Amino acid sequence: MANLFEAAKQQIGELTLAAYxxxxxxxxLPDGAEMAGSVEIAREQSMGDWATSCAMAAAKQLKxxxxxxxxxxxxxxxxxxxxxxxxxxxxxxxxxxxxxxxxYAEVLSAIETEGDRFGCVDAGSGRIMVExxxxxxxxxxxxxxxxxxxxxxxxxxxxxxxxFDVWREFYVNDAGHQVELFTKSLxxxxxxxxxxxxxxxxxxxxxxxEDIKDLAKELYGKFGKSLLDVSQEERRxxxxxxxxxRNVEKMRTDLLRYGIExxxxxxxxxLHESGYVKETVSALVGAGRCYEKDGALWLRxxxxxxxxxxxxxxxxxxxxxxxxxxxYHRNKFIERDFDKVINVLGADHHGHAxxxxxxxxxxxxxxxxxxxxxxxxxxxxxxxxxxxxxxxTGKAISLSDLLDEISCDAARFFFNAKxxxxxxxxLDLAVRQDSENPVxxxxxxxxxxxxxxxxxxxEGEAVRPVSEIDIxxxxxxxxxxxxxxxxxxxxEIKLAARDYDPSRINRYLVELAARFHRFYxxxxxxxxxxxxxxxxxxxxxxxxxVLAIGLGILGVSAPxxx
Numbered sequence: 001m002a003n004l005f006e007a008a009k010q011q012i013g014e015l016t017l018a019a020y021x022x023x024x025x026x027x028x029l030p031d032g033a034e035m036a037g038s039v040e041i042a043r044e045q046s047m048g049d050w051a052t053s054c055a056m057a058a059a060k061q062l063k064x065x066x067x068x069x070x071x072x073x074x075x076x077x078x079x080x081x082x083x084x085x086x087x088x089x090x091x092x093x094x095x096x097x098x099x100x101x102x103x104y105a106e107v108l109s110a111i112e113t114e115g116d117r118f119g120c121v122d123a124g125s126g127r128i129m130v131e132x133x134x135x136x137x138x139x140x141x142x143x144x145x146x147x148x149x150x151x152x153x154x155x156x157x158x159x160x161x162x163x164f165d166v167w168r169e170f171y172v173n174d175a176g177h178q179v180e181l182f183t184k185s186l187x188x189x190x191x192x193x194x195x196x197x198x199x200x201x202x203x204x205x206x207x208x209x210e211d212i213k214d215l216a217k218e219l220y221g222k223f224g225k226s227l228l229d230v231s232q233e234e235r236r237x238x239x240x241x242x243x244x245x246r247n248v249e250k251m252r253t254d255l256l257r258y259g260i261e262x263x264x265x266x267x268x269x270x271l272h273e274s275g276y277v278k279e280t281v282s283a284l285v286g287a288g289r290c291y292e293k294d295g296a297l298w299l300r301x302x303x304x305x306x307x308x309x310x311x312x313x314x315x316x317x318x319x320x321x322x323x324x325x326x327x328y329h330r331n332k333f334i335e336r337d338f339d340k341v342i343n344v345l346g347a348d349h350h351g352h353a354x355x356x357x358x359x360x361x362x363x364x365x366x367x368x369x370x371x372x373x374x375x376x377x378x379x380x381x382x383x384x385x386x387x388x389x390x391x392x393t394g395k396a397i398s399l400s401d402l403l404d405e406i407s408c409d410a411a412r413f414f415f416n417a418k419x420x421x422x423x424x425x426x427l428d429l430a431v432r433q434d435s436e437n438p439v440x441x442x443x444x445x446x447x448x449x450x451x452x453x454x455x456x457x458x459e460g461e462a463v464r465p466v467s468e469i470d471i472x473x474x475x476x477x478x479x480x481x482x483x484x485x486x487x488x489x490x491x492e493i494k495l496a497a498r499d500y501d502p503s504r505i506n507r508y509l510v511e512l513a514a515r516f517h518r519f520y521x522x523x524x525x526x527x528x529x530x531x532x533x534x535x536x537x538x539x540x541x542x543x544x545x546v547l548a549i550g551l552g553i554l555g556v557s558a559p560x561x562x
Contacts (some may be wrong), residue, residue, distance in 0.1 A: 001110075001114060001117060001118070001119075001120040001121055001122070002106070002114065002118075002490065003109050003488075003490035003491065003494070004083075004103065004106055004110060004111035004122050005447060005487050005488055005490065005491040006380050006485045006490070006491060006494075007052070007083070008049075008050060008083050008084075008099065008103060008281060009039045011078055011083055011084075012050055012052050012080055012084075012097055013039060013054075014041045014050075014051060014139065015077055015078070015079070015084070015087075015262075016035060016054050016077070016095065017035050017072055017080065018061055018077075018171060019073045019074075019076040019078070020033065020058075020073060021036045022076040022078075023072050023073060023075075023076045023524075024074035026269075027469075028076070029062060029064065029069065029132055029209055029420045030062055030063075030070045030554050031060040032060050032061060032062075033061040034057075034058065034061070035054050035057075035058055036054060036057045036058070037052055037053040037055070037056060038052065038053050038057075038059070039050075039051075039052045039053035039054075039216050039293070041507040042096060046098035047090060047094075047096045048086075048087075048088070048090075048097055048098045049096075049097060049098055049484070050084075050096070050097045050099075051090070051094045051095065051096045051097070052094065052095050052097075053093070053094060053245055054073075055067075055069035055070035055073060055089075055093040055094070055095060055096070056092065058542055059093065065093070065095045065263060066092055066093025067089060067091075067121055069093060070089035070094065071089045073089075073095060073560075074087050074088060074089050074095060079100075079201070079332070079407070082102075083099060083100060083103035083106070083303065084097045084098060084099060084100055084101065084103070085099070085100035085101075086098045091108045092407050094224045096262070099484075100191060100478075101471045101472050102353050104471050104474065104480065104483050105466060105469075106470070107464045107473040107483050107484075107486055107487040108483065108486075108538060108539070108542050109466045109472070111486060111542045111545055111546060112466055112542070113464060115545075116549060116552075117162060118489065118490075118545065118546065118549060119488070119490050119492075119493050119495055119546070119549055119550075119553075120161045120163070121161070121163060121490045121494045122163045123162040123163050123494045123497050123498065124159075124162055124163050124164050124260060124277065124497065125163055125165075125166060125491075126165065126173075126339035126340065126538075127164075127165045127167065127337070127338050127340075128159055128164045128166050128167070128338065128339065128340045128341070128342060129163065129167045129168075129332055129336075129338045129340075129341045129342070130152050130155055130156045130164075130166060130167070130168055130169070130342045130344065131152075131170070131171055131341065131342070131343050131344070132148050132149060132151065132152020132153070132168070132170075132343075132344035133145050133148050133149050133152065133168055133170055133251075133255070133260075133344075134171040134172075134173070135173075135251065135393075136173045136178050136179070136181065136182075137172055137174055137179075137244050137247040137251065138181075138207060138247065139175065139207065139209060139211055139247070139252060140209075140211060140250070140254075140398040140399070140400065141398055141399035141400065142396070142398060142399065143378045143380065143397055143398075143402065143425075144146050144346055144375075144377070145399060146378075146399045146411065146415055147375055147378050147404060147415045147419075147423065148344050148345075148346070148375060149255060149258055149260050149399075149415075150258070150260075150411070150415040150416050150522070150554075150555070151344055151373060151413045151416060151502060152168070152344040152373075152374055153168070153259070153260045153416070153420050153555060154165070154412075154416050154502040154505070154553065154554055154555065155342070155344070155373065155500060155502045156168050157502075157552075157553050157555070158493055158496045158497050158502050158505065158553060159497050161493050161497075161553065162493055162497035164497075167196065167263045167338070168260075168261070168262045168263050168264075169262060169263060169264045169265075169266055170251075170255075170262045170264070170265045172248060172265055172266065172267045172269075172327065173191040173269065174246075174248075174267050174268055174269045174428065175268045175269045175270050175271075175324075175442075176268070176271055176321065176324070177242065179240065180213075181206050181207065182206075182207055182240075182243060182244075183236050183239055183243065184203045184236070185202065185203055185205060185206035185207040185208075185212050185415050186207075186215055186216060186219070186239045186240075186243050186254045187200070187235060187236055187239055188200040188201065188202045188203065189202075189213050189215075189216035190216040190219050190220065190239065191228070193213075193216050193217065193220055194220065194225055194228065198245075199545070200540065204545060206261070214385060215242075215243050215246060215247075216247065217305065218242075219239060219242060222242070223238075227239070228405060231555060235279050237396040247278075248265070249301050252265075254276070254350070254398075254399050254400050254403075255404055257400075257408065258399065258403065258408060258411070258412070259408055259412065259555040260555075265436055266328075268324060268328070270515055271318075271324060271327050271328060271331065272324075276327050276330075276331060276547060277319050277323060277324055277327040277442050278319075279327075280323070280325075280326055280363075281297070281312050281313060281319070281323055282328040283363075284299060284312070284326075284362060284363070284556075285297070287362070289303070290312065291360050291456070294315065295315035295316055296310070296311050296312075296313060296315045297312050297313035298310065298311055298312065299311075299312050299322075299323075299359065299362060300325075301358060301359055301362070303362075304358045304359065304361050304362060305358050306355050306358045306359075309558045310322045310359070311323075312326075318478040322356070322359075325356065326356075326359060328354075328364065329341065329363070329365070329366070329370065330361070330363050331370065333363075333365050334363075334365075338479065339368075339369065340369050340370075340371065341369065341370050341371070342371045342372070342373060342424065342500065343370075343371075343372050343373070344372075344373045344375065344419075345372055345373070345374055345375070346374070346375060346377075346422075347374050347375060347376050347377065349372075349374065350374055351541070353372040353374065356370075357370055357372075368426075371500065373419055373500050374419070374420065375419040375420070376419065376420060376421055376422045376423065376426055377422055377423070378415070378422075378423045379422065379423065379424045379425065380397060380425050381424055381425065381426050381427065381428075382426075382427045383428065387427065395407075405427065405431075406430045406431055407430075407528055409439055409443070409556045409557055410430040410431065410437075410439050411430070412554055412555050412556050413438065413439035413442075413467060413506060413556055414430055414439070416502055416503055416505070416506055416554055417501040417503050418501060419500075419501070419503070432545075433562075438506070438510050439556060440511060440546065440562075441510065441513050441514075442509045442512075442513045442547065442550075442551065442556075443551070443557070443559055444562055445512070445513035445515075445516045445517060446517075446544055446547040446548060446551070446558045446559065446560075447559050447561050447562040448517075448520065449540050449543060449544040449547075450544065450559075450560040450561065451560075452520075452525060452526070452537075452540060453537070453540070453541065453544070455526065456525075456526060456533075456537060459526075461533065461534075461537060463538055463541045464534050464537075465540060466538065467493075468534070469534060469535050470531055470535060471473060471532075471535065471539050473531060473532050473535040474536070474539060476523060478515070478518045478519040478522040478523070479519055479536070479539060480521075481515050481518070481519075481541060482512075482515045482516060482518075482519045482543060483542075484510050485508075485511060485515045485517065486512070486542055486543060488548050489508065489546055489549065489550065492505060492508045493505075493553075502553075502554075505550055505553050505554055508553070509547065509550045509551065509552060509554075512543065512546065512547060512550065516540075516543045516547075519539070519540075519543075521533075522538070523536065525537060525540060
């Protein structure tokens with residue numbers, strides 16, 4: 001797949017290296033310099049399109065003034081057949097390059113031939129699991145889950161387009177202390193529903209939400225009073241199973257509405273039922289990495305650089321969350337052979353993430369294979385004030401509540417903001433239909449192009465292939481800047497995958513929309529001379545395609561009319 005941004009950058013290095021070799025051969029410069037230095041996009045159009053500092057980097061080795069080196073190199077540059085039409089020495093020793101029609105044509109050709117795959121790059125390989133959301137199935141999906149969901153889903157799509165084989169996973173915490181509390185809470189509400197408020201004591205630290213009462217009513221509707229006639233163990237087992245399954249199904253429904261589908265919903269309970277947690281802890285004991293203290297079994301985590309050791313098996317014989325999580329990750333790496341695992345977690349898990357990564361060598365797993373995306377908190381704002389409850393339900397706002405109030409497109413676009421910063425989500429802005437709303441601004445650019453193409457099609461104008469376009473006609477500043485932004489998508493995907501920062505795609509799309517609007521407003525398309533119309537229509541259609549690709553990466557729709 002084409003990354004013409006990277007190709008142009010690489011070619012500058014090759015051209016300057018060849019120019020240096022030619023200069024040495026003619027005796028214009030001494031031999032022995034590495035000819036390194038940066039290659040960057042020029043800061044101003046007057047400077048050209050790209051600039052390299054190789055002459056300044058080589059000045060000390062060559063014992064020659066940087067400007068003189070730059071002038072010699074320019075004199076020996078052979079730009080024939082390259083992506084550049086000219087180069088010049090500038091300032092203290094920069095060499096500025098200007099892109100040729102060949103490069104601009106290659107960009108539009110790549111968009112045309114690669115279609116929906118434009119932007120894909122070979123930035124890596126291997127099997128990557130992205131685990132995200134993984135909320136306890138004891139209640140509704142929260143706003144934090146909403147942010148984690150879109151970050152994990154978009155990150156997965158970015159990694160897939162960067163060349164990785166990606167697996168999306170939801171870890172269902174259907175075992176442990178919280179599930180036990182959930183079950184006891186459900187049991188109490190069921191008994192109270194039938195026999196009265198005083199018939200059952202509600203757990204002090206139980207789940208007090210209305211959703212528990214609703215589940216209790218569902219249980220009564222399904223089983224009637226029959227669950228009162230069985231043993232407490234059997235009653236709780238039936239309630240646990242029913243309640244967890246109902247909540248997991250609700251999570252699936254909410255996440256599907258949110259545009260998220262998983263390859264696997266992995267059950268914590270399966271690790272216990274298969275004996276895999278016990279097996280994992282036994283393996284750690286057998287490797288001499290544990291010790292007993294105060295009746296508990298401890299992992300000697302300080303041997304691997306942690307500040308303290310971790311309990312794996314409590315004195316009451318139950319496994320800790322840390323032990324179960326170790327088993328789960330051993331399953332990911334050893335049993336399922338993922339090359340890398342990325343966990344999307346809330347910032348409050350920062351300490352756990354650091355300690356847990358240090359535990360990987362205890363399982364003979366390279367800690368570099370485990371990464372975390374830690375997301376900061378979300379603050380919902382309406383009319384300038386913080387919002388904590390739903391207007392409809394009067395309860396804490398859930399993902400479902402949010403999607404009743406704003407579009408899925410707006411939610412996904414806004415929540416994909418940079419994960420390591422706090423997010424102030426303006427609910428009023430999310431529903432505005434103007435240029436201040438970034439998702440509307442980007443979608444409007446796509447719809448505007450679709451409307452243009454439809455109007456021109458009615459006049460008999462169709463988009464031509466690049467081979468039939470005179471690229472030299474696209475010489476205006478706004479036209480060239482738009483093509484350069486189109487070419488940037490593969491680079492943005494590469495960097496987003498490298499930095500685990502899917503929000504780069506948001507920023508890219510907003511800038512692409514801005515450049516399209518400037519192009520559209522700066523020169524006529526409809527009514528332009530035939531050949532110029534054809535060239536500009538091809539450019540507009542290329543922008544439409546790339547906008548749709550970028551919005552698709554975010555899981556946001558690309559409407560044809562608005």
